[in-house]
Amino acid sequence: MAAFTPSGPAAVPPTIGCLEGIVRALPNTAPGLDGIGAKIVKNVWRAAPREFHWVYAKCVEEGVIPEVWKKGRLIVIPKGNDRPLTDPKAYRPITLLPIFGKLLERVLLRCAPSLVRGISEYQHGFSPGRSTVTALQDVLTTARESQRKYVQAVFLDISGAFDNAWWPMILLKAKQGGIPPNIYRMLVDYFINRRVGIFVGDCAEWKRSTMGCPQGSVLGPTLWNLLLDDLLRLPFPLGTKMLAYADDVTLLIEANSRAEIERAAKSALELVSSWGERNRLSFSSAKSCTMTIKGKFQRPPVIRMGTESVKSVTSTKVLGVTLDTTLFFIQHAKDMVERPGRCFGKMSQVSASSWDIRYPALRVLYKGTYVPIVTYAAAVWVDRVGNYTVRTTLLRS
Numbered sequence: 472m473a474a475f476t477p478s479g480p481a482a483v484p485p486t487i488g489c490l491e492g493i494v495r496a497l498p499n500t501a502p503g504l505d506g507i508g509a510k511i512v513k514n515v516w517r518a519a520p521r522e523f524h525w526v527y528a529k530c531v532e533e534g535v536i537p538e539v540w541k542k543g544r545l546i547v548i549p550k551g552n553d554r555p556l557t558d559p560k561a562y563r564p565i566t567l568l569p570i571f572g573k574l575l576e577r578v579l580l581r582c583a584p585s586l587v588r589g590i591s592e593y594q595h596g597f598s599p600g601r602s603t604v605t606a607l608q609d610v611l612t613t614a615r616e617s618q619r620k621y622v623q624a625v626f627l628d629i630s631g632a633f634d635n636a637w638w639p640m641i642l643l644k645a646k647q648g649g650i651p652p653n654i655y656r657m658l659v660d661y662f663i664n665r666r667v668g669i670f671v672g673d674c675a676e677w678k679r680s681t682m683g684c685p686q687g688s689v690l691g692p693t694l695w696n697l698l699l700d701d702l703l704r705l706p707f708p709l710g711t712k713m714l715a716y717a718d719d720v721t722l723l724i725e726a727n728s729r730a731e732i733e734r735a736a737k738s739a740l741e742l743v744s745s746w747g748e749r750n751r752l753s754f755s756s757a758k759s760c761t762m763t764i765k766g767k768f769q770r771p772p773v774i775r776m777g778t779e780s781v782k783s784v785t786s787t788k789v790l791g792v793t794l795d796t797t798l799f800f801i802q803h804a805k806d807m808v809e810r811p812g813r814c815f816g817k818m819s820q821v822s823a824s825s826w827d828i829r830y831p832a833l834r835v836l837y838k839g840t841y842v843p844i845v846t847y848a849a850a851v852w853v854d855r856v857g858n859y860t861v862r863t864t865l866l867r868s
Contacts, residue, residue: 482582482651484528493577503569504544512570534656540572545667566687576689583654590696591703596717597692603790606716607851614764619725621766623732628758632718634683637751638662641698705742708735732772740776760784792848800852801860
């Protein structure tokens, strides 16, 4: 998988003080197969800090990751969509990894700042100071401030995305970024003999991983950003740009005519398809869609990926917010009434007298479930609350 190790000075292992800071900052996440949680790891550090530091320093110096820390327990979580429960794609796979291994991933990132430095400003996922809100605001700003007559958005779906990330390409891009040789060897070792097991009762089924960024790992999001970064830097036509939140990718085209949009889309999507072939990732035209977010056409532009047309829509859900062609968020307001209503109904059942739940507990439930649904991404749509339809729809929630 890695024929040549890059040259250059090796990364220095973290000092005992630096490692202590990483250990203290460990979040209380679910443990891996060994059942060891963050609290135990912190107690081990307090009992034997020098021995603890020696192990991790050796891993960095020699560029290795112990194999026992690469075994994960696979759990599947329903996505909550309309797919039948018998469909494997109705579930999201999460890998529960050993805390000691996830700590080493944090050390690896600390020793290789080149993995996160220089990521495109158009990547809003897994980046400090950026979020779904900043990604959506980027789309809205482009539509509202464009000097062109029309803005066309193409929302692209990457098939499999995280699960299909090709490891050799990740290693190549890490090497091109100037990663230290010992950290590169660690990254190569990170991909070797990775195994996940799914447990049902007393039965276990193990499978060797050969691709993908493990969802549940510390390093996975960084590796995905590294893989996707040059997609956002492709030489798109003038007035065209691409932005992303993790694997949710949006192509924005500013133009003065329908024909100009179609020409720009054709050129841009050819570049995107070629990038996908090089990186062994495919874009699904059936799950992608396009929408005019500035201007109005009697007949929408025809956007094609290869020989297949991308479906034109008047509203679609993007990063949890329903966008429509007017950008007034009327449909989003209607969706917000429905979801909190269901949530409130369930809370009402829980708060029945037979449950004996007191007011302070109900307040916690209210703030932790109902309020986040209503206020999600409020910075994006709050300026439209002055619209009568939006305001009256929201008041019904």
